[in-house]
Amino acid sequence: MSLILPLVVFITVTGAYSEYVVPPTRLRPAPYPEWAHYHWVWLSNDRASQASMTQYAQQYLDHGIKVGAVDIDSGWSTGFNNFIFDAEKYPNATTMVDFFHSKDIKIILWATSMIDTDSTNYDEANSKGYLIRDVLGKEAVFSWWHGKGGLLDYTNPDAVDWWHHQMDKALVYGIDGWKCDGTDPYILELILPLGKRGIVTRKQYSDAYYGDFFNYTRKQRGNETLIMSRPADGFGPIFLDFSPHYVMYSGWVGDDDPTFDGLESALKSYLQSAWANFANFGSDIGGYRSGSGSLGRTKELFIRWAQLGAFSPLMENGGNMEHRPWKFDTTNQTLDIYRKFLM
Secondary structure, three states: OOOEEEEEEEEEEOOEEEEEEEEEEEOOOOOOOHHHHOEEEEEOOOOOOHHHHHHHHHHHHHOOOOOOEEEEOOOOEOOOOOOOEOOOOOOOHHHHHHHHHHOOOEEEEEEOOEEEOOOOOHHHHHHOOOEOEOOOOOEOOEEEOOEEEEEEOOOOHHHHHHHHHHHHHHHOOOOOEEEEOOOHHHHHHOOOOEEOOEEOOHHHHHHHHHHHHHHHHHHHHOOOOEEEOOOEEEEOOEEEEOOOHHHOOOEEOOOOOOOHHHHHHHHHHHHHHHHOOOOOEEOEOOOOOOOOOOOOOOHHHHHHHHHHHHOOOOEEEEEOOOOOHHHOOOOOHHHHHHHHHHO
């Protein structure tokens, strides 16, 4: 939405101030919604459900911590990337989305363009030629962290149209976007990945994958939607740019260990992302992965990472084991620090 602002300028004239009102001017609308910079929380997929996620967000609110968005992690669907809510874990998606929206909380769903071979929509995609093929034009199955699957062929217009109908199964509930996880580099496992229009490079695939989720969701749900995706992320000393710049308004720099080495790794990805001209991103406060102890991370690490998160364009907190600030001591010191920096 564009704004019309009358500006008042005070000009020094011979030691005195005079007032001059600049004629109203129309500002160009922001390219993304404000909630890209809000405080986001989420639970790992082994704990996430409709009941646990609504309770989790409410707990933050009850502790005086505003929540701007929640991310429903992988495992919300009956098959990976078939976009059908698992009724056992999410018995009433409409009620869940309405709950979050009533609290002024946005909701995004985890997704990728990798369709698992045991998912209800895989056979159709494979039989109709909607998936990336190997150099011989044969079925290309990738082993990834959620099983085995195939990558959607974004060079095939029929495949993209079919994929949009798959996405509609979730968009119809009024969600606000997606967390698009990083399965696009798996295409590098093929010597010459083939799409309907020929060879597909990793960069072409990444741009199409993130771009389509971003563009189609905006088309269906408006410009207040976002996708959460990676800017730059590291594989040891090698860093890779994931998302095209125009979609990356609320990114995170990948999965890090819950240690100070993990915090350093996140900072390196911050720098690489900034050098690559990405604008808005954060990291999983306390690290995504599980660590030692009953909480999975130390109080000291969590506080330092929360302080980093507060000064990041996106402050997001979630991952394996414990991330709630009121759980790290009995004196509320961690909670008080967290609230102070969030404000």
